[in-house]
Amino acid sequence: MTVKPFDFSHYYTYRELLEYLHQMTDVYPQLIQLKIIGQSYAGKDIPIAILTNQNTGKYLEKPGYWIDANTHAGEVTGSAVACYILYYLLTQYQQDSMATRLLDHHTIYILPRIAIDGAEKYLTTPYRLRSSIRPYPYPDEQDGLHQEDINGDGLILQMRIKDDCGGWKISEQEPRLMVKREPEEFEGTYYTILPEGSILNYDGYEVKLATTFEGMDFNRNYPYLWSPEGQQQGAGDFPFSEPETRAEAEFWQENRNINGFISYHTYSAVILRPYSTHADEHFPVSDLDIYKLLGEKGTAITGYECISVYHDFRYHPKDVTYGVMDDYAYDHFGWFGFTIELWDAPTQAGVKKENYIDWGGKHPIEDDLKLFKWNDENEIKGFIDWQPFNHPQLGEVEIGGWNFKEMWQNAPEKYLPEICERQCKFALTHALMSPLLAISKATITHQGADIYHVVFELENRGFLPTYTSQKTLERKAVRLIEVILSLPEKVSLISGKLEQEIDHLEGRSNKAYNTFAKGTDYRRHLEWVIKGPVDSIIEITACSERAGTVRCSLNIKMI
Known part of the structure; x- marks a missing residue:
């Protein structure tokens, strides 16, 4: 059984998303579970895909990488990218060296849609929601x-109403375009612009x-510097108050092998890095260096x-955004x-x-x-021409404007392939920078009589250290590497420890x-x-929470 080429023709509804995930699981049972x-709030299951070659080890015994998307209901381009990465990894296993290496040695967690309920409403109705x-x-x-x-056309656009006090006028260069009225202008036809809609309890x-x-x-709704609604709009009742974000947090707590992540949103065509609340001086210096290196790779x-975000993506110079993932x-x-x-219409149109x-x-x-x-x-077809309409409350208006959902907020489907391919390559590259524990030497040497000397050498073949970052060490968020020597009944230990913890191993990032x-x-x-006696078998296991588990x-x- 094979899968069809990835469907770029539209954005998946919840039913289509589940069908897609189950189909991929049926075709590639050894690579995905x-x-x-x-x-969700409405009681829908929130599925996560766990990708790894199960023949080469358990998913929790390999370094992990996290991908999520569609945190915001209308940002469905992110969900498409996440699903494409899943498709690429599975279909290109043993065809592409990066995909093969990742699935053999790493675990990729893909949560393709967090806003399960909201995205469904967004995709199946004219409504927009956060x-x-x-x-x-x-x-x-x-x-x-x-x-x-x-007006029943299946879209929610804008209404323009003639108003002597209005702040807008029709552009002389482009009759579809509304431009701002100059402060000193008084002679002409002016408009007030409102969202298309109706007024509850209109006076x-x-x-x-x-x-x-x-x-x-x-x-x-995440705990880092969370602030209540009065200070941070949309914050929720308390950190992780929502079943969707709480489910995510509980999964993270139970699956502690993650080193890196990407969260896909729209729009602006930009890669954002922490912090939202602090200047770069707040970082440990070495972590900021690595963030910049990774960012350069992404670009x-x-x-x-x-x-x-703090330096270049704030909505107001005096405001910061609290409680972000x-x-x-x-x-x-x-x-x-x-x-x-992901995606940006002005950038696509050549705007700098x-x-x-x-x-x-x-x-x-x-x-x-x-x-x-x-x-x-x-x-x-991103702009809908202005059409007259007799509004039941406001009288004569015109409805039209940019189709925000399908042109600004998300990529038109024809642009999806390039977005997905570029983002997939970066995600795979980033994931391969994780630490990777390996055995470089394991020997047993006869010392005379029934005495033997055992040497076991570990190395980190990954880019990042086995502790991931300096911030991890500050937070004590990861355990030291644990090494266990297992001896059969007739073999005894003369020197050394059966169980011990050793310090973390650096990677190449500190160089x-x-x-x-x-x-x-x-x-x-x-x-x-x-x-011990000849032909006895001893076993050595080394376990790093984030760099994997190795055995010999x-x-x-x-001799």
């Missing part, structure tokens, strides 16, 4: 304008925008710039990882942004004209920015003297 890590369908922060809809497909005079009914934001592969993953566990904002956040509020009209040209030439010799800090040996058996031979 599915687990349900919890249930993460969950749970009413939040209020149990009931509040008075004011709520977004709704008021016939003033229009206010209602508080979002489904305002929960999973990416504000070279994906074409996306890698930036600090990547800050928690790095600061609590010491994992190196990124939030990747000086600032990722500020561009949305202020940019030259030439950028808008590039967007319209790109939209028209590529037949994106990336240092030209001075470091010695063989990636290798360490242990010795024992034992007494030695046969006592008289």
Whole structure:
């Protein structure tokens, strides 16, 4: 049984996602297993795919790497990328050297959709929402304008209403484009622009925008510097208050072999790294060096710039974002990882942004004209022409504007293959930087009579150290390497320890920015003297929580 080529034609609904995961499991049972890590707010199973070659070892006994997507309901491009990475690893096993090495020696955890309920509503209705369908922060809809497909065309766009006090006017260069009215302008036709929708408890005079009914934001619900709703919109009732984020956290606590991660979001075409709340001086120096190295690798592969959220991606110079996943993953566990904002329509149209956040509020009209040209030439159908409509509450309005869901928030399907391929390559490259415990030597030497000398040498063949990062050591988030010598009944120990912990092994990362010799800090040996009869079998096991478990058996031979 084989699988069809990856389906780039549309974004998967929940049913299609489950069918896809089960199909891949049926075809590649030795390389993938599915687990349900919890249930969503609406009671839907949350599946995670665990990828590794089960013939070469258990998944918890190999270094792990985490991929998740669709934290925000509408950011379904991320889910497509996660599913493609899964597809590539399985179909290219024994065809591609990176995929083969990863599945033989590593474990890849893929959670393709966190916002299970929200994404389903997003994909099957005109509505947009942040993460969950749970009413939040209020149990009931509040008075004011709520977004709704008021004209029944299957989209929620914008409404423009003629208004002498309006802040917008029609562009002279492009009649579809609304531009800001100048402060000194008074002669002309001006408009107020509102989201398409209806007004709850409208008094016939003033229009206010209602508080979002489904305002929960999973990416504000993690414990690192979590702040309540009054300070951080979308935070939830307390850290991990939501069943989706709590299920994720419980899985992490039980599966402690993870070294790195990527969380896929949209949009801006940029790679984001921690912190959201602190300047780079907050990092251990060596960790910041590695983050920059990894970011440079990501830029070279994906074409996306890698930036600090705190320094380059803040919504306001005096505000920071609290309770986000990547800050928690790095600061609590010491994992190196990124939030990747996939896709960006302006970038695709040839617009160069000086600032990722500020561009949305202020940019030259030439950028808008590039967007319209790109939209028209590529037949994106991202802009819906303004059409008159008799609104039941507001009277004559026009409805139209950019189709946010299918042009801004997510990539049109024709662009998915390139996005998926580039992101897949970076994810595989990043995962292969994990530490990897290996046995470099295991010998048993006859010393006379029934006495034997045992030498066992371990090494770390990975890029990162077996403790992952300096932050991991600060948090004491990983145990030392444990070595166990197992002896049969008739063999006794003369010197050495049956069970012992040894210090972590460095990788190559501590040499990336240092030209001075470091010695063989990636290798360490242990010795024992034992007494026993010929043909007895001894076993040695070395276990590193994040670099894997290795074993060997030695046969006592008289030479």
